[in-house]
Amino acid sequence: MSLKAVETFVTEDGRSIGPVILEVKDITLKFGGVTAIQNISFDIRGGEVRAIIGPNGAGKSSMLNVINGFYHPQEGEVWFKNELRAPMKPYQIAYQGIARTFQNIALFKGMSTLDNIMTGRFTHMSSGIFAQAWWKGAAEKEEFSNREKVEQIIDFLEIQKIRKTEVGRLPYGLQKRVELGRALAAEPRLLLLDEPMAGMNVEEKEDMSRFILDVNEEFGTTVALIEHDMGVVMDIADRVVVMDYGKKIGDGTPEEIRKNQVVIDAYLGISHD
Amino acid sequence: MFLFDPFFWEVVISGLLAGVMYALVALGFVLIFKASGIFNFAQGVLALFAALTLVGFQTGQIPFAHLLEALFGLHASHWGEGMNTVLALFLSLVVMIGLAWLIVKIVLRPLVNQEGIILFMATIGLAFVLEGVGDLMWGANVKRLDVGLPEGPSDFLLDNTGMFIEKLEISAAVVAIILVVTLMIFSQYTKMGRALRAVADDHQAALSVGISLETIWWVVWSISGLVALVAGVMWGAKSGVQFSLSLIALKALPVLMLGGFTSIPGAIIGGLMIGVGEKMFEFYIGPMIGGATENWFAYMLALLFLLFRPQGLFGEKIIERV
The missing domain is CATH 3.40.50.300 (P-loop containing nucleotide triphosphate hydrolases)
Structure with a gap:
């Protein structure tokens, strides 16, 4: 050191x-x-x-x-x-x-803004498939707290209006912003x-x-x-x-x-x- | 008025039911194509392999019996009476998941970042290997598959409406619908499902948020294995488990042309359209042109789609950037 x-x-x-x-x-x-x-x-x-x-x-x-x-x-x-x-x-x-964004935007184009940023929380989701299928309560709680974080980021980046929009249809500048949001969602x-x-x-x-x-x-x-x-x-x-x-x-x-x-x-x- | 003709409805319904079976095979293709961009030529053989394994477990066959006889002189071909269907189904699923793991480790990982055509060739190889292994493991004879699904025409429908509908086809449709709904819920609402859609959209971005491609491929090939198992069971119950079962993959091709390679709803609607179209054409136009149209109708329809709408009904439009 x-x-x-x-x-x-x-x-x-x-x-x-x-x-x-x-x-x-x-x-x-x-x-x-x-x-x-x-x-x-x-x-x-x-x-x-x-x-x-x-x-x-x-x-x-x-x-x-x-x-x-x-x-x-x-x-x-x-x-x-x-x-x-x-x-x-x-x-x-x-x-x-460590989270990142890309030079040529790499978003999940078929998903909404919300889902894109939610995917950014992947590393914070603990429940696996089986837990989610059977322990509905715990998984729901986790989903809820993740959703809360995502909403905070959406507020922070001022993109409330496009929450449900498919990102492939957004203009370039907004796509860059969503990509930043996805990276932030990981709380890197x-x-x-x-x-x-x-x-x-x-x-x-x-x-x-x-x-x-x-x-x-x-x-x-x-x-x-x-x-x-x-x-x-x-x-x-x-x-x-x-x-x-x-x-x-x-x-x-x-x-x-x-x-x-x-x-x-x-x-x-x-x-x- | 043809709408009140029970015969018309019988044609439509049996078309829909056949369509569900086509959709089931096409679904396996779409899942893998979406997540990894691979056109999996081995999907039909996967269905065959799954059905062979199921029958093997059910009837208590010893895997590689002929090989063991040739190598060690063992004469036993069965280890007992077999096991009940539910346990056999479960074990077959375990085998399919194990197979998916092997495919990812042996075939896909060394070929990562290769061209789509190379991966396609690899799946052709996989198809031949699997067919050979299936033969070696369980033997090449035609096997009867009985999973306890009802057979024969539905008396209820026959008595009340005069329609002749196979019970087996109805239950196949029900199973397929349950499977599709489960897959939809899985892909929309679970962590793994979201990861699956993410990988389908962008590999690099998926990696950057912490998604392991190999794990996702394993999951996807396992799900395709499950779909293959269901398809193998349904087709196997209908016409026996034989090696021509792997040719059902060919029936899925026109379905994919119609529905698009990247759309799950497309695979379902494409399958239904082909099922109904095929039966209607056979019953109403077939007699005028000598019949046996079911053999080629689907391919002709696919050809028309290729000419006028190559991305299919629901596929993503292919835009080449220059």
Whole structure:
């Protein structure tokens, strides 16, 4: 256990964030001959908003997929809650308290908003098939408390009007919001957001930023997000990791990243889409 | 007026009852296709295997008797009088669930993330293997299956309405309806059911909320095994348990074309439409064109659907994004 795991950290706006909850060490991920991630290490502290930025193809989504268990790196370690994590399947990682959203929305399109978010509570449902068939009382109680949580999230995200709507029919911005709701329903320790604002207009981006900050502040959820919009990132992130061509080229507070010459040359200096 | 003609109603009702049987087979296909995108060619053989196993347990056959004789010179083919039907049904279900587990571990897991066509080919292989194993285990002779369902025409209907309806078909329909309603409730209101629908919609998203694909596949193949067992029992009781039973899968194809591969209500309504359509066509148009239309009517209807509405009545519209 490293020293960093216990000390706290004070952000630029004077907020004190907690000890490290997730640390990736010397991660290298290859697909055949292509190296997607090369020797990257960074940490995520409890209660912070951590941003991962970088040009297209920098390996940001791959990094998220490593944390979430979709990819297994050839080298390196992932430490979660001060324990070295053994190679796990994504569904096991969900049970550990890591939830996520996807770059290209991955919702259950045939289900209603309510059912989608309810499915997000999967890890909190204990009763199996048989229990549900025979112990009707206990299962009903559980269903009820899960429903209550889901309704809270629906209120929080201001999507009451679309509760019963099939999500496949919703506009893009609202689908992104439902997906966030589904991830929140798991009450995660760590929330991974893969480009939560991609393809949104200014108003939708403002809404989404507000939701992310509210989640972080009200529920104390740790957030790690990938985002392209530099303005948004600099506004909402406590600390930023910068990646380029699979390597880490910067790590620090938004102010430090702004001044970092390597980052400016590689990323901010040139136009980004 | 044909609406008052008992003969017309007899045709409609027997069509509906036959349709329920088709729907039952189609249902097994739809369940697996929805959850894993696999067109399970082995569904018919699953029904055959289930029926063989049931008869085997019922009559007290020793599995692999011929193999044991060839290898060790054991001459016994039966271990006793057999067991009662309920216990035999239960044990057959256990075998089907075990089989589902084996299929997931041996066939599906190594092929994860492969193209649909490769998985389809794998199920063709599975069909042949299962047919062989079924033969080796229980023998190739035609077996009588008696699960105690009533047989013969319903006297009540015959006396009161003049309609000739098989009791067996009525009970098959009742069982099928109970099965479908149970499946619907299971998929709508239980944790596992919700997980099943989630996997059907999006694998990645399902994993990310904590759903294990392998567990879901096991559940789905077990349910298909249950459906196959019921279908095997019904068809087996009607025409004996023989290896041509696996061909009932072919009857399910037109049903799927009509109902769509991804819709459970579609499978049911498709089955009913084909059942009724087939009988009506046979009775009213058949005599004009030489009869025996039941052999091809369903396929012709399926062909028309393929031409004009390829996604079926209830299937999801196929939109190719460019």
